[in-house]
Amino acid sequence: MTEFKNYLHQYFDISTDDCQTLASSFSAETIKKGEYFLRSGSPGKRLSFIQEGMLRIYVSRPGREVTQWISTKNSFVTDFDAFFYQNPSLRNVQALTDSRLLTISYEQYQSLSKKISAWNEFEKRFIGKCFIFMESRVFDLISLSAEERYKSLFEQNRELFNQVPLQYLASMLGMTPETFSRIRKKQAF
Structure with missing residues (x-):
């Protein structure tokens, strides 16, 4: 939990006491490879921090699955x-590996504003960072070439290329597995 507290402290720029309160609202959870954290059609009842493992966020479409993102440690x-x-x-959220999570329920999350006086500011910062991340992903998808998207993902998340099925990475980058494979062969990393 100490690593998690350090992350929270840096991520939110939060006081030690508020960090302790926030961290204590999360509980340990494990998910085995192949199990679902969330299934399409189900209500979202939890938010988790990944301590170890990888989870794939994807949408099922007729005849295919579209990977939105691979969440990691x-x-x-x-x-x-x-x-x-x-x-x-x-969306579906499925464990690609055995995963250790720290999880907060929706109800516990809602009660944080009563426990942490500066929670509204922390929550705005958290949601803002999520929005900026997604905005950057959308911009990259519409403005970068397939080769540039490949290279960017490789530079930022190199470990994915050895641990995640390549068709998931291709989907996440908005390209076919064939295009992904062709680019991969051309890259000299």
Whole structure:
């Protein structure tokens, strides 16, 4: 939990006492490879911090699956629409590896504003960082070539290329597995 507290302290720029309160609201959870954290159509009941492992966020379409993202160690995972607005999830979140999580329920999350006086500011910062990340992903998808998207992902998340099925990475980058394979062969990393 100490690594998690350090992460929270840096991520939120939060006081030691507030950090302790926030961290104590999360509980340990394990998910085995292949198990689902969340299934499409289910309400979003939890937000988790990945201590170890990888989870794939994807949407099922007729005849195919579209990978939105692969969440890894030291990142948060949920379906934000399902969690924050309690809508049925549009996404599936499945463990690609055995994973250790720290999880907070929707109800516990809602009670944080009563426990932490500066929670509204921390929550704005958290949601803002999530928005900036997604905005950057969308911009990259519409403005970078397939080769540039490949190279960027490789430079930022090199470990994925040895641990995640390549068709998931291709989907996440908005390209076919064939295009991904062709680019991979051309790269001299």
